[in-house]
Amino acid sequence: MTRIIAIANQKGGVGKTTTAINLSASLAIMEKRVLLVDCDPQANATSGLGFGPETLAKNLYSVYFQPAQVKEAIIPTVSPFLFLLPSGTDLVAAELELVDKMGREFFLAELLHPVASSFDYIILDCPPSLGLLTLNALCAAREILVPLQCEFFALEGIVKLLQTYEQVKKRLNPDLTLLGVVLTMYDTRNKLTRQVKDEVGKCFPDHLCETIIPRNVRLSEAPSHGKSILHYDIKSKGAEAYLNLAEEIARRKVIRANEE
Numbered sequence: 001m002t003r004i005i006a007i008a009n010q011k012g013g014v015g016k017t018t019t020a021i022n023l024s025a026s027l028a029i030m031e032k033r034v035l036l037v038d039c040d041p042q043a044n045a046t047s048g049l050g051f052g053p054e055t056l057a058k059n060l061y062s063v064y065f066q067p068a069q070v071k072e073a074i075i076p077t078v079s080p081f082l083f084l085l086p087s088g089t090d091l092v093a094a095e096l097e098l099v100d101k102m103g104r105e106f107f108l109a110e111l112l113h114p115v116a117s118s119f120d121y122i123i124l125d126c127p128p129s130l131g132l133l134t135l136n137a138l139c140a141a142r143e144i145l146v147p148l149q150c151e152f153f154a155l156e157g158i159v160k161l162l163q164t165y166e167q168v169k170k171r172l173n174p175d176l177t178l179l180g181v182v183l184t185m186y187d188t189r190n191k192l193t194r195q196v197k198d199e200v201g202k203c204f205p206d207h208l209c210e211t212i213i214p215r216n217v218r219l220s221e222a223p224s225h226g227k228s229i230l231h232y233d234i235k236s237k238g239a240e241a242y243l244n245l246a247e248e249i250a251r252r253k254v255i256r257a258n259e260e
Contacts (some may be wrong), residue, residue: 002120002121003117003120003176003253005091005144006020006138006143006144006145007123007124008134008144008146009058009126009146009148009158010129010134010147010160010164013128013149014185015147015149015185016125017044017045017215020125021048021125024240025079025082025228025230026245027081028082029079029081030247032121033083033118033120034082034083034119035084035122035123035236037060037085037124038084038085038087038125039125039126039136040125040133041089043086043087045084046088047226048222049084049227050227054088058073058247059086059087060085060089060094061088061090062090062107064107064108066104067111069206070085071115073255079154079231081153083119090228095131095132104136105136106136108136108137108140109139124141125139130144130160130161135164138164138173142177143179145181145182146158146217147183147213148181149184149185150192150196150197151196152192155196155199155200155203156241160232161240178207180252181206181207181208182211182245183197183212185213186212186213187215195246209245213245218232218236219238230242230243
C-alpha cells in the first residue's frame, strides 16, 4: 500500500521543505518510487529540485480541480525513482477557490487517487500555515511527520499543529496517524538545543525520531543549486542524517504494523 506522508509544521524556517526534499531523495536512493508533491505556493520544493516554477506548463494548481489530468503535471527528476508534482505562486488561488466548495478538504485526496498506486511513497510538503491547503494535505495523508527546530518558540508552535491534527483525525480523516517528530538544525554546542531535545522527548516519548538532523552548511547550500543533499554532497553529515531518517521511517511502519 502507498504510504502518503504529510510533512507539516505551521511555523516557517523549521526545515520542513529541506526534510521533504531530502527524505524523498533518500527513499528514492533505496529504490522506492517516490512522488514529492509541492503543496506550498512558495514552491520551494520545486525550485529546490532544480525546476523554475514559472517555466513549467502544468503544476499542482493547474490540475487541482481536474484529477483526470494529474499525470500530465508529474515530472521526473535526476533520480530515476523520484518524481515531482510541482507548485507555483498561482496555487494561492486554490485556497480562495476552495472556500465555498462542497467537500473542500478532500480535493487533494481525490487528485492523488488516480496515481497513488504507482508510487511506494507520496510525500506532501505543506505550506507554513494551517489553511485549506494544509488541511487538504492532512486529509489526503495517512501519516504526518513534524520537523521541529530546536528552539523554544518551535515548542509553542507544535501545540497548535497537534490540536489541528487531533481535530482532523476525529472529524475528517480517522486513518491519519502521527508518524513522528524529527528534530532539525540540531547543534550539540548549544545548551538550549539540548534542553529542547529533552523536553520534546518528555512530550513525545513514543514519537520522537531517533534520527536527528544536524545544523549543516551543505544542507543550506544544496537548494540554491537545485539539488537534494544526496546529489550535492552525499558525504556530508546532512546526507548521512537523511539517509538514516529514511531507513527509520521505513522501519517505523513495520513496527506499527506488527503492533496492530
